[in-house]
Amino acid sequence: MLVTNRRAFMKAAIAGPVVAAFKNPHTALAADPGMTKASLGYYQFALGEFHVTAVCDGVFSLPTDSIATNVEADEKEAYFDAHYIAPDEFKLQLNTLVVDTGQKRILVDTGIGPGKDWAPRAGRLVKSLEGAGIEASSIDTVVLTHCHPDHVGGLEADPAKQFPNANIVLSETELDLWNGPDAASKLPEWATPNLPVVQKVFSTLGDRVQPIKGGADVMTGITVLDTAGHTQGHISLLVASGREQLLITGDPIANIHIAFDKPEWQIMWDHDREKGAKTRRALLERAASDRLLVCGYHYPFPGVGHVVKEEKGFRWLPTDWV
Template sequence: MLTRRSGLRAAFGASLGAGLLARPGAGFAAAPQRGGQVAAWYRFRLGGFECTVVSDGAIALAPPHPTFGAGVATPEQVEQALRAAFLATDSLPVQLNCLVVNTGRALILLDAGVGPQPLFGPGTGRIAQALRAAGIEPAEIDLVAFTHAHPDHSWGIADAAGADIFPNARYAITARDFAAWTDEAMLAQPAPIRDFVAGTRALFLPRRERFTLMPPGAELVPGIRAVPTPGHTIGHASFLLEDGGRRLLVLGDVANHHVLALRRPDWPFAFDSDPALAAETRRRTLEMAARERLELLAYHFPWPGLGHVEAAGQGYAWTPSPWTWG
C-alpha cells in the first residue's frame, strides 16, 4: 500500500541513486571496453567417445542473395526469410565448427577451418588457440579428416607462414575431392574457384605423402565412417559417428545456413559445384536425419552447431541441442 512515507522513501532513493551515478570521482571511472572473444570450445560425450567442438572463428557471406536462391528466388524472398528469423539481411555470419574426437586410442579432427587467411577476413585462424584452451595440443592430433577441400574446411592445417599446425597428423579426404581440387587444369577457372584451387594445391601437394585418399563409405577408425554426400563438391563426404548406442552425423557443407538452407533446401547455394545434385543430397540427408531423429553437427550453424532437424513447411526447422555441463 502506497503511503506518503513510502512515496517519499522511493523518491529519495531514486534521486540519491541518480546523484551518485552522476557525481564525478575516481571510484566511478568508466571501465574500459575489452573487445574480443574467448577461445571457443564445447565438450560432450558420444558413448565412449569424448568429443570437443572447437571454433576456427567465423566468416561472413554477402550478399545473402544470390549467395542463396540464385535463379529460383528473388532478393525479397531471401530477405523475408531472414527477417522472419530475426536475422540481418545484409550479410550472413557463419561459424567454423570443427570437431575433435578422442576415441580413447586416437585424436581425430574433422575439418580444420580456414586458418589466418586475409581472403576470409579477420575473424578466422582461431583453431590452435581453441584447441589449447580445451587442453588439446595441436601436435597431439593423429588424423585430420576433411569433409571436402574448400578453403574454410582445409586451409587451417597451416599457419600464415605455411608451417604445419598439426605436425604429427596424417590427413584423409576422398580421392575424388583431392583429385578435383589439386587439378592444375582447374587453375583456368574464374575467381574465386581459381584462387581456391591455387591455395589448396599449395597446401596439399607438398604434404601428399601424408594423405590417405578415402573411397566411398570408408571407415576412418571403428565408429567413424565417411558417408558420401556429393554435390557441394564432387567428392564431399559427411562423417557418421556411432558408439555406445548413440549416433552423430557431421554434416560438413550439406547445409550451409540454419535458416536458408533448411527452410528452402532446394534453393541453390553459390559455392555448390553441382547445385542440382547438392539440393538432392541436402533434401535426402535432412529427410533421413529428421526421420531417424539423428543428432547433427552442422559446420556453419550457430555455435556450437549441434542439434536436430524436423520437417516444417517446404523444408526443415533447426532445434539446437541443449548445452550440457560436466
C-alpha cells in the same frame, strides 16, 4: 556490387593481404578490444565411448544474396527480413570438431586460419584447442570434408607443422578435383583462385595425404558418407559408438534457417547447385528419420543438435549447453 564481392572474397581467400578489394563489414572492427579472447570456445560431450569436442575457429561473412540464387528477389528479401538476416551480410560460424575414440584423435576440418583480412574474426582453432586442453601435436588424423578455404585454411600457413603428427584424409574425388592436372576446368570460376593454396598443402604434405572412398571407415566407428554437390568430392561423417550416432554434415546443410526451411533454395557456393539441393534434402531426411545427433559446421556455436521434419521443410533444435 555483389559479383565484385564474390570474386574478391575468393581472391582474398587465397591471397589474403595481397588482395584488398574485399571490404568485409567487420574489417573496420579489427581493433575491437578483446574480441579474440571473448570468442574462444569449445564444447564437449560424450558419444558412447567416444569423446567429442566442438572447437570454435570464429565467424566470417558472405554476401546474403549468394545463399539463395534461384529465388525471386521479393521472396528472398521477405524471408531475410523475417529472420533478421542482414541483406548484405550472412554470418557463418566455423565449428571444427575433435573426435577422441580413446585410441585416436580426429580433427574434422581446420577453419580459416589466422591472419586473413577477409575474416578477421576467424582463425582461432589452435587457441581454442589449447583452451580445451588439446595439443595440435596430439591430432592423429585431420579429415577434410572438402577443400574450400574455410575448411582447409587452417593448414595453409605451415601445412607440415600445423598438425605435425596427423595424416590428412579426404575423398579420392575431392583430392583429384583439386590436385589433378585438369583441376581448373572442373572447378567453378570463383573457386579457381584457391587452387594454388590447396595444391601447395597437398604437395607439402606428400604421402601424409590419404584419399578415401565413400562408405569406407576413417577408422572403426567413423564412416565416410558421399555427400557430393557442394563440391564433387564432399564427404560427411557418421560417427557411431555403442548405441549412439553422430552425423557431421560439413556444408550440404550450411545454415540453420534457409537450408532447413527451404532446402531447394540453391547456394552459389555449391559447385553443382541442383545436386547440392538434393543432397541437402536427403541428408536432412536421414537425420530426422534416424533421430541422429548432428554437428553443423556453420551453425551458431557449438552447432550440435537435432533435425525435426516439418510439413515442407525441417527445423533445427539446438542442444542445451551443459
